[in-house]
Amino acid sequence: MVHLRLLTLLLLFLTSCQAQTEMHEHTNALAQETSPYLLQHAHNPVNWRPWGSEALSAAQKEDKLMIISIGYAACHWCHVMERESFEDSTVAKVMNDGYVTVKVDREERPDVDDVYMSACQMSGSGSCGWPLNAIALPDGRPIWAGTYFPKKKWLEILDYFTKLKETEPVKLETYAAQLANQLAEAGAQPPIPAPQKYDQAIGADNLNRLVMLADPTYGGIGSAPKFPLPVLYEFMLTEANLSGDTSSFSVLNKGLQAMARGGIYDQLGGGFARYSTDAKWHAPHFEKMLYDNGQLVSLYSHAFRQNHNAEYEKVIRQTLAFIARELTNPAGGFYSSLDADSEGEEGKFYVWQYDELYELLSEKELDILMDVYDIRRGGNWEHKNNILHRQGDLATLAKQRRMDLAEMERFIDKAEVKLMAARDKRIRPALDDKVLVSWNGLMIKGYVDAYLALGDEDYLATAIREAKHLERSMLQEDGRLLRTSAKSKAHINAFLDDYANLADAYLAIYQANFDEHWLKLSQKLVDYAILHFSNPEASLLYFTSNIDPPLVTRSVEDTDNVIPSSNAVMADNLLRLGTILGNEKYLQRGKDMVASMLPGLAERRQPAYFSRWLSLHSRLAYKRYEVAIVGPDAIKVRLQLAKKLIPQATFIGSLTDSDLALLENKFQEGKTLIYVCENRVCQLPTADVELALNQLSRTE
Numbered sequence: 001m002v003h004l005r006l007l008t009l010l011l012l013f014l015t016s017c018q019a020q021t022e023m024h025e026h027t028n029a030l031a032q033e034t035s036p037y038l039l040q041h042a043h044n045p046v047n048w049r050p051w052g053s054e055a056l057s058a059a060q061k062e063d064k065l066m067i068i069s070i071g072y073a074a075c076h077w078c079h080v081m082e083r084e085s086f087e088d089s090t091v092a093k094v095m096n097d098g099y100v101t102v103k104v105d106r107e108e109r110p111d112v113d114d115v116y117m118s119a120c121q122m123s124g125s126g127s128c129g130w131p132l133n134a135i136a137l138p139d140g141r142p143i144w145a146g147t148y149f150p151k152k153k154w155l156e157i158l159d160y161f162t163k164l165k166e167t168e169p170v171k172l173e174t175y176a177a178q179l180a181n182q183l184a185e186a187g188a189q190p191p192i193p194a195p196q197k198y199d200q201a202i203g204a205d206n207l208n209r210l211v212m213l214a215d216p217t218y219g220g221i222g223s224a225p226k227f228p229l230p231v232l233y234e235f236m237l238t239e240a241n242l243s244g245d246t247s248s249f250s251v252l253n254k255g256l257q258a259m260a261r262g263g264i265y266d267q268l269g270g271g272f273a274r275y276s277t278d279a280k281w282h283a284p285h286f287e288k289m290l291y292d293n294g295q296l297v298s299l300y301s302h303a304f305r306q307n308h309n310a311e312y313e314k315v316i317r318q319t320l321a322f323i324a325r326e327l328t329n330p331a332g333g334f335y336s337s338l339d340a341d342s343e344g345e346e347g348k349f350y351v352w353q354y355d356e357l358y359e360l361l362s363e364k365e366l367d368i369l370m371d372v373y374d375i376r377r378g379g380n381w382e383h384k385n386n387i388l389h390r391q392g393d394l395a396t397l398a399k400q401r402r403m404d405l406a407e408m409e410r411f412i413d414k415a416e417v418k419l420m421a422a423r424d425k426r427i428r429p430a431l432d433d434k435v436l437v438s439w440n441g442l443m444i445k446g447y448v449d450a451y452l453a454l455g456d457e458d459y460l461a462t463a464i465r466e467a468k469h470l471e472r473s474m475l476q477e478d479g480r481l482l483r484t485s486a487k488s489k490a491h492i493n494a495f496l497d498d499y500a501n502l503a504d505a506y507l508a509i510y511q512a513n514f515d516e517h518w519l520k521l522s523q524k525l526v527d528y529a530i531l532h533f534s535n536p537e538a539s540l541l542y543f544t545s546n547i548d549p550p551l552v553t554r555s556v557e558d559t560d561n562v563i564p565s566s567n568a569v570m571a572d573n574l575l576r577l578g579t580i581l582g583n584e585k586y587l588q589r590g591k592d593m594v595a596s597m598l599p600g601l602a603e604r605r606q607p608a609y610f611s612r613w614l615s616l617h618s619r620l621a622y623k624r625y626e627v628a629i630v631g632p633d634a635i636k637v638r639l640q641l642a643k644k645l646i647p648q649a650t651f652i653g654s655l656t657d658s659d660l661a662l663l664e665n666k667f668q669e670g671k672t673l674i675y676v677c678e679n680r681v682c683q684l685p686t687a688d689v690e691l692a693l694n695q696l697s698r699t700e
Contacts, residue, residue: 034486035105037073045092048103059100059138070104070132073432074287074337077148078131120145141176183553189538193595198621206607219258226276230295235611242622261390270318286347287340297446301453305645332469333435351385365415434486441501448508452642479528499529500569514653539592559609568612582661629653631672
């Protein structure tokens with residue numbers, strides 16, 4: 001009997017090993033990486049390598065062209081191209097025989113992505129997106145780049161460049177030299193400018209431009225596909241508040257309301273998808289990104305402080321519940337994204353068929369939800385699926401149904417609890433579990449902004465907890481940051497967006513609770529960035545530090561993308577730090593950075609690319625205030641002042657005596673006083689919050 005058991009165990013072991021061998025017939029160098037995207041390709045038959053000196057050395061030693069394929073874990077078409085081409089042994093043989101192949105996670109290495117995306121746009125080869133597939137010389141200089149290609153077309157491209165290298169290598173060198181020159185020209189910075197006058201007309205002109213681009217029917221900016229674009233709406237809020245021209249608020253509120261009610265927003269679980277594929281905000285690209293949700297929490301928090309809309313409060317609370325539930329690492333940090341796909345289908349986790357709903361809900365619940373969310377028997381989307389898309393204001397819908405609003409809300413709540421329970425049993429979309437400092441900075445700031453808007457202490461506590469985690473795990477003693485962490489390994493030198501967004505988050509915490517620890521950390525990050533990212537002949541900062549191996553070109557990020565321009569955020573940090581610390585060098589550097597962008601802001605009229613700069617410029621163009629709050633109730637008073645959105649104010653405070661420039665000699669035992677100051681000249685102190693708000697409402 002013992003021998004039989006041993007034989008059974010041995011057979012099970014051998015079967016298990018055989019199954020594992022069959023499962024992973026191929027393993028390449030990506031198996032040692034931590035990025036979920038790179039690990040997805042670790043068992044392709046393609047001999048992928050991670051980006052680095054080893055790959056470049058191999059290409060030069062073997063005299064092979066390079067394939068540099070760039071994507072990210074939640075990228076739908078990346079998965080498609082992997083299935084069609086990179087998992088195909090025939091395609092893999094062509095790639096392995098003729099090329100050194102490199103896989104890059106664009107979220108880990110935005111610097112590499114920027115070089116080859118720029119090359120794609122400059123080479124005029126067609127559409128550019130992800131997956132991004134570049135062909136480069138052995139030294140990494142690009143000669144061509146494009147996005148997704150079906151298997152047959154991809155093989156034709158590979159064959160073309162293989163033959164070109166054999167027959168006309170000089171032509172490849174010419175292509176590479178031309179692109180390298182164009183990349184260098186694009187990365188050239190304007191010289192340090194002379195001081196310039198800030199023109200209020202620039203903000204007004206760009207705000208009018210945004211209003212003209214708005215969709216009057218369905219809300220939002222532009223047409224399909226529609227992106228949330230939080231940085232544009234932040235500029236709208238800032239400019240309208242400073243100028244007093246609130247005519248754009250109708251555009252702003254229509255857009256925010258449309259997104260909150262649309263399919264782009266997860267009506268059951270909270271959180272926003274990447275974008276809407278249509279003009280009506282109905283059918284999203286279902287991936288959920290941390291950077292979108294962090295910025296959108298901040299945006300809805302700012303909008304709530306503007307008009308105390310209950311619908312915005314629900315979005316804030318529901319989205320943060322989603323973040324806590326699905327994108328928070330219990331060990332610390334926020335995860336990067338959720339995939340659009342599950343079970344090989346985009347959106348399958350989120351959509352509903354009528355028969356499914358019929359089985360789950362009572363007749364009354366289903367009847368109400370059909371009205372509220374446009375549920376149809378034949379589906380409101382493809383393949384008879386229904387996307388939950390709110391059809392209007394609940395009070396109006398209740399009136400149309402001749403129902404009491406509270407009663408209708410009870411039915412909706414009960415139905416949604418049932419649907420969430422059923423959805424939780426489904427196979428979930430894949431999680432990208434890496435922690436990126438830049439995106440975590442955006443999310444931490446989102447929590448702080450939600451605290452200021454709603455007064456929920458748990459939100460501030462979460463922000464502080466996650467800020468401490470990044471301090472412990474990613475910040476080095478000298479101020480250097482690591483960019484990414486996954487599988488308990490932190491690595492890759494951080495880029496400018498990491499320093500900018502984390503310093504911004506630390507400053508936000510300081511301005512919420514007046515703990516100078518966060519002020520000092522923000523200053524430490526800014527000082528490191530100035531030391532290691534500066535160009536001595538220009539005011540803007542490079543995206544990569546001077547301790548990193550050089551790429552084809554050293555780029556400068558001065559435009560907004562899915563997250564705001566890292567240079568604009570850093571300029572904002574410098575201006576606020578300079579104001580709080582009384583540091584003229586910081587103030588001047590921040591002003592120089594804005595001044596270097598002024599000609600473009602005035603001439604281009606492209607708010608979609610320069611909104612963070614425009615917000616910053618508008619704050620410089622109007623009267624600015626420093627608000628010092630000193631005394632035992634300083635945090636309570638700060639929260640009371642936060643009930644109104646005051647973009648022109650920088651907040652400084654202390655519960656006790658402080659040696660910060662604007663707080664010296666202002667502490668009076670047992671009193672909490674507010675000092676409203678302009679250029680460090682303060683009005684008489686007051687303990688009256690309403691009086692202080694009146695003093696802050698004066699603009700010019």
